[in-house]
Amino acid sequence: MRSSEVAARAGVNVQTLRYYERRGLLDEPPRSAAGYRAYPADAVAVVRFVKRAQEHGFSLDEIEELLHLAEGGPDDCQAARELAQAKVAQLADRIADLQRMQRSLTELVSTCELPRTDRSCPLIQTLHDRGDTR
Template sequence: MDSSSLSIGQVAKGAGVGVETVRFYEREGLVPAPKRRPSGYRQYPADTVRRIHFVQAAKELGFTLREIRELLSLRVTAGKKCADVRKLAHEKLAEVDAKLTELQRMRAALAQLAASCTGKGPTSECPLLDALDAQGDAHVHR
């Protein structure tokens, strides 16, 4: 096997997932179908590991595989205009910013909870919700 190509097992191990997951991601279009050896064995380029890391990270952040596929395909290609790419990028940026805001609210609430717990504070029904409320709301539907 040539030096700069990986077997599915090496990719899986490198990315911390099972080989079945790699094949699943291929079927789902999250990892491009790799070249094959005459035997049919898959030969992956090294950056496939990075790609799967990205998928895992994005999943942890609440993106679906469908959304991650969109993120990964965000590039200017033959059939796609630059303006379209920029438009989608801005949409995703807005989503990310919304998540950032919520996470920061939650972070503040958790920090407050941890701090308020240094001794004699009263026991609220749900300090986390209280803290979030105190932070100031601004979400209507969703």
């Protein structure tokens, strides 16, 4: 299959395929006599695997590890499980950080509802203060 066909079937653009090749996620395909990339049929499955893993929050480095594990046997299932558990913990930490940011911003926004004489915008105040130090 040519690059454009693989990209279309996998739902990505051709530049994504080339990037995955450079990263080692997708084997560089042989070239036709005319110089076109000739991908094997399983290239679509590999790209879809990468995209699904990204949708679950895995980084490309982690996906590379998952791809290597996918080539192994049943023992690699434990390693994949451990990688997924680590990702769940990272996501929980990220969610906690986002919730903290949301609470902080909500508090800042709530000051806008106060009467004008009683409100102070920390962002604007910080910008004013920074301007006075020159």
